[in-house]
Amino acid sequence: MDNDVQPRRMHPLVAAAAGSVVVVSLLGVAAITGVLPVAKSTDGPAPSGNSSQYALTSPQPPSLSAQSQSQPSATTAPQQAQYATQQQAAGRAPAPQPSYAQQTAAPAQPTQQQAAACSTCGTVQSVQPIRTEGHASGLGAVGGAVAGGLLGNQFGAGNGRTAMTVVGALGGGLAGNEVEKRVRSDTVYRVYVRMDTGKTRYWTYQSEPGVQPGDRVRLENNGLVRAS
Numbered sequence: 001m002d003n004d005v006q007p008r009r010m011h012p013l014v015a016a017a018a019g020s021v022v023v024v025s026l027l028g029v030a031a032i033t034g035v036l037p038v039a040k041s042t043d044g045p046a047p048s049g050n051s052s053q054y055a056l057t058s059p060q061p062p063s064l065s066a067q068s069q070s071q072p073s074a075t076t077a078p079q080q081a082q083y084a085t086q087q088q089a090a091g092r093a094p095a096p097q098p099s100y101a102q103q104t105a106a107p108a109q110p111t112q113q114q115a116a117a118c119s120t121c122g123t124v125q126s127v128q129p130i131r132t133e134g135h136a137s138g139l140g141a142v143g144g145a146v147a148g149g150l151l152g153n154q155f156g157a158g159n160g161r162t163a164m165t166v167v168g169a170l171g172g173g174l175a176g177n178e179v180e181k182r183v184r185s186d187t188v189y190r191v192y193v194r195m196d197t198g199k200t201r202y203w204t205y206q207s208e209p210g211v212q213p214g215d216r217v218r219l220e221n222n223g224l225v226r227a228s
Contacts, residue, residue, distance in 0.1 A: 120219040121227055122195035124211050130188050130204075133181045141177040148172020191224060193217060 152168025155161065189205045203209070203224055211217055216227040 118196055118218070120195075122193040122201075122217060122219075124213050124215045124217055124224075125192045125194050125200070126213055127209065127211065128190045128192070130190055131185055132188060133185045137180065138177075141173040141180070144171075144176020144179070145169040145173035148175070193224065 146169070148168035148171045149165045150168070151172070152161075152164035152166070155164045186206070189207070189209055190202050191205065191209050191211060192200060192202045194200050209224065211224060211226065217224040218227045
């Protein structure tokens with residue numbers, strides 16, 4: 001009598017363990033290749049060795065504590081990346097140029113205020129040399145009369161000679177007086193200045209003043225000096 005050999009059936013626990021190993025392997029491959037997203041959490045507990053049992057059981061919704069721990073981690077990473085990008089963009093962006101408000105030109109001050117600011121300043125209009133005659137002491141007249149009388153005495157005879165001598169003395173005296181005045185004459189310089197106040201004044205110098213028409217001058221120690 002032949003005995004029929006019946007195939008041995010795999011034990012259900014062994015089949016479940018093998019299936020869990022296959023599922024876990026597939027999940028690991030999918031996570032490594034990036035097909036299955038994996039939420040990383042540094043604060044979560046380390047996976048236990050019974051992961052195959054969880055894979056065989058029906059999936060259960062994650063607890064609220066796990067969601068609350070995973071959500072900040074998932075949202076913190078994009079925020080940190082966005083903050084780093086903003087910092088890099090801010091570092092590359094050129095510094096804003098300072099804006100300057102347009103300043104309007106201040107109105108010119110009135111001429112009177114400018115003149116009041118420098119009432120001793122002005123502009124030289126002209127420099128005029130003036131010759132002044134000297135005072136006659138009489139010596140020139142006496143010398144001229146003597147010389148003229150001698151000269152007149154050389155002409156004529158008798159009364160005519162006498163008349164020519166008198167005329168020569170008178171003419172020589174007048175000429176000698178004028179010559180003495182010219183010899184004693186002096187030259188002064190009168191400087192006319194138009195002040196910034198609008199008035200025109202003049203100063204008299206016994207020698208050349210050292211300024212020319214058009215020069216800017218100011219009054220100092222009762223004299224004129226060039227304005228710096």
